[in-house]
Amino acid sequence: IKSGEIEWNYDSLQIEVYKKEEEEKLAKAMEEVEESERALEAIINELSNLSEKLKELSEEVSQIVETLKREHTSLKLEFEK
Numbered sequence: 001i002k003s004g005e006i007e008w009n010y011d012s013l014q015i016e017v018y019k020k021e022e023e024e025k026l027a028k029a030m031e032e033v034e035e036s037e038r039a040l041e042a043i044i045n046e047l048s049n050l051s052e053k054l055k056e057l058s059e060e061v062s063q064i065v066e067t068l069k070r071e072h073t074s075l076k077l078e079f080e081k
Helices: 020-080
Strands: none
Touching: none
16 A cells, blocks of 8 residues: 555466355255265165175075975985885
8 A cells, every 4th residue: 555545566466256156056066965975875874784684684595495405305315215
């Protein structure tokens, strides 16, 4: 400021422009992305739990099949005697 006036040094002047509207749009977009990430994480957790249950059920089915095979073989052997 010289003689009550602002004197600008244009060689070192740096101006940053922010548009409030763009910031609001960006903030909303980021919020939507975060919501999507949370929803995706919840779905992945649910799928993981279902996968674990399916694995357990598969093991139970395999055990039942093996038991039926043994019983069938045993009955077949008794019938042949």
